[in-house]
Amino acid sequence: MCGRKLARPRMHRRTRVTIAIVAVVLLLLAGAVYLRKKAPPEAARLLPESDGIVYINLRPLRAATHFDEHPVEHDPDYQHFIDQTGIEAERDLDEAAFALHRMPDPNGPNGPVAFSEVFAGHFDGRRLSGYLAGIATSTESYAGHQVYNIPSQGRTVRVALLGYDMVAVSNTPSAEQIHSILDRYRTAALPFTGSSLLASHYSDVPLLSLAWGVGQIGLPLSNSGGTIQLMGFTLPLTFDATLIASLTWTGKTRLRIEEITPTDAAAKISSDSIETLLSFARMAEDRAAPGMTDSDVRALLDSAQVEHHKNRVVMTATIPSGLLRKLVSAPVGLEQMSNTPALSRK
Numbered sequence: 001m002c003g004r005k006l007a008r009p010r011m012h013r014r015t016r017v018t019i020a021i022v023a024v025v026l027l028l029l030a031g032a033v034y035l036r037k038k039a040p041p042e043a044a045r046l047l048p049e050s051d052g053i054v055y056i057n058l059r060p061l062r063a064a065t066h067f068d069e070h071p072v073e074h075d076p077d078y079q080h081f082i083d084q085t086g087i088e089a090e091r092d093l094d095e096a097a098f099a100l101h102r103m104p105d106p107n108g109p110n111g112p113v114a115f116s117e118v119f120a121g122h123f124d125g126r127r128l129s130g131y132l133a134g135i136a137t138s139t140e141s142y143a144g145h146q147v148y149n150i151p152s153q154g155r156t157v158r159v160a161l162l163g164y165d166m167v168a169v170s171n172t173p174s175a176e177q178i179h180s181i182l183d184r185y186r187t188a189a190l191p192f193t194g195s196s197l198l199a200s201h202y203s204d205v206p207l208l209s210l211a212w213g214v215g216q217i218g219l220p221l222s223n224s225g226g227t228i229q230l231m232g233f234t235l236p237l238t239f240d241a242t243l244i245a246s247l248t249w250t251g252k253t254r255l256r257i258e259e260i261t262p263t264d265a266a267a268k269i270s271s272d273s274i275e276t277l278l279s280f281a282r283m284a285e286d287r288a289a290p291g292m293t294d295s296d297v298r299a300l301l302d303s304a305q306v307e308h309h310k311n312r313v314v315m316t317a318t319i320p321s322g323l324l325r326k327l328v329s330a331p332v333g334l335e336q337m338s339n340t341p342a343l344s345r346k
Contacts, residue, residue, distance in 0.1 A: 211246065
């Protein structure tokens, strides 16, 4: 009888310990899920150091617009790529992340900007490897991966298959950037790995954005007095400002562009310039001849709002579903976004 009384407290203690362990495990799992949601997407985390980053999640855009169901005219080179690999970007590409590298010589083979990219989707690795081997002039083994070196318009494009669902591409002058991607791939499970640009500004990207971009403008455009001018107009962009642009879905597609300027005064100039350009665009729509106006464009302009907070300017607008469908199903195919011979034979 006494033994039974002693056994019950032990059982209760074991039960409490078990419950405590389960609770800790659940809290850790919840924390891991939360961190993964707050972390940048893996494709973006793999990108090397750069001056700008653009990320697109095509899965929700595909579900919303069904652009993969509408035939797109392909140029002969890209059609050859499809025939050889079985990969069609409109159908098989799920995510795309682009790193923009400003070039010291804008007149060089890369022009003003070089690119490093990570594509995620549904790929036939065997067929893609065979295609790349056929157009590569040399290969390199690095970090357990094969890097294919492909000549293109005076530069070398390097392509590596990261896994069964991911491909890395870079057309930078050296192999440093593709090597960086392969190095980051080995630590991809860590949720907050990534470039310094992501560390600085990904927290400014709205949660659950379908597409976003961050980076400093600084492109080789003529500038005067710290502002960018074109054909006599002051563009609403400060030369050394940082932009954070995003598309989110909250029952409708919302465009948000935030400009972070070096000073409050620069932000005020940018805000006034944006307001002026919006007024000009609305006036042009009002005065357009019958049949020349676009109701979707008009709705976009009417929804646009500009706010100025110290050294930040935020413009928001709602993109009508019809306009979004036109944008993603335009004749310019998704393959042209990458500017790499991984999608052509050039």
